[in-house]
Amino acid sequence: MGITAKIIVRADSAYFSHKVVDVCRKAGAHFSLAVAVKKTIREAIAGMDESAWTPIKYTSAVWDADEQRWISDAEIAEVPFTAFTSKKKAFHTAARLIVRRVKRLNPKSVPEGQAELFGVWRHHVIFTDSPFVLAQAEPMHREHAVVEQAFADLEGSALAHLPSGEFTANAAWLTLAATAYNLTRAAGTSPLPSTPEHGPAPSAAT
Secondary structure (H helix, E strand, O other), X not given: OOXXXXXXXXXXXXXXXXHHHHHHHHOOOEEEEEEOOOHHHHHHHHOOOHHHOEEOOOOOOEEXXXXXXXXXXXXXXXXXXXXXXXXXXXXXXXXXXXXXXXXXXXXXXXXXXXXXXXXXXXXXXXXXXXXXXXXXXXXXXXXXXXXXXXXXXXXXXXXXXXXXXXXXXXXXXXXXXXXXHHHHHHHHOOOOOOOHHHOOOOOOOO
């Protein structure tokens, strides 16, 4: 179709597979796949130098103008990683393991006047061959989740009528849902001034 832009396939950990990566590479696309934190991943994270972590703009983050950095409960880092080593050598994939660590904070469970002695982190991991730098690649992966809101909108409207015992009714509701979504998205991305209610919608292809 003449597309020349970089294509990055973003997906959750259900698609962390040598088959998915193989298809992406054969098609000339990059991949950005969430990874479950298992033994080999925990070992890779443990091997990261503490100086490699960079605070990011995240929930409740505050920008320190003097130090020119975010004061945040979330930080990111990356390390080279080879995945799928249990598969045949042709499927061994060397790329980047990007990790976001977020402090486990639950103020309601902490008695007044007390604080945690040692910080505990939750880790969210991405395996990617993204051509973008760390500070771009990590939030870019997170953005793929915005399409879930489009699904929620559709399921709360036309698709709430599915499934029906009538195939023709199913086809009609699906057509109406797709038409309404595409028209709204087209209006949101038109050169005309957009409104907060009809801004650009997430792409279903994300």
